[in-house]
Amino acid sequence: MKFLLLGILAVLLPLAFLKLCYALGTISVIRRTKGALFVSTSRAKIKAILDELEGQANFRxxxxxxxDGRFLRAVYQRFGIAGEGYEINPWAYFLACLKNRLNGAPVKVYRKNFFKADLSTYDVIFFYLFPDLLLDLAPKLRKEAKPGTIIISANFPLPGFNPYKVLKVEDPIYFYRV
Known part of the structure; x- marks a missing residue:
């Protein structure tokens, strides 16, 4: 009986610790993310996006x-392109760095607010963000994204932009070209 109880505790305590890390990470950035939570993009959506990007020349x-860097790793595995990511949630950032290292993906993840980043050098800009953040992001993209840049928004349309393609994979994926 004692070993069973110790076994249960050995499983539950690490799980409780991980859940606490997730909660603390979310709470620490809730104001800046306007309530957006760390939600991973599904494998089906990632595959559909990568299929759509197939044939693109080497892109940034x-x-x-x-x-957790899932999309960045998938791009690297499929195209050999080491993209960059921005993440302010400390728990998600930690997971991204850990998983990238374990998978040997040489992508860069910055623990920095992407609103302070210069987006003018990228050819493809991807995000899975909530509508409140998209209202603030749209003017930044309009100002900084260079002509020809492909912008991909998972789940929610980008205000003031007209998509050239919308894929329905679980929820919509919007493709824009500047």
Whole structure:
């Protein structure tokens, strides 16, 4: 009985610790993210986006609010392109760095607010952000994204932009070209 109880505690305590890290990471940035949570992009959406990008010449990619870096790793695995990501949630940032290192993906993740980043050098800009943040992001993209830049928004349309393509994979994925 004692070993069973110790076994249960050995499983539950690390899980409780991980959940606490997630909660503290979310709470620490809730104001800056306007309530947006760290939610991973599904594998099905990532595959659809990568299929759409197939045939593009070597491109410079950024993932705004990259979470655990899942999209960046998938781009690297498929195209050999080491993109960059921005993540302010400390827990998601930690996971991205850890998973990138474990998977040997040489992508860069910055623990920095992407609103303070210069987006003018990227050819592809990807994000899975909530509508409140998109209202603030749209003017920045209009000002900084260079002509020809592909902008990809998972789930929510980018205000003031007209998509050239919308894929329905679980939820919509919007593709824009500047």
């Amino acid at each position: 990619l950024v993932d705004l609010g990259c979470g």
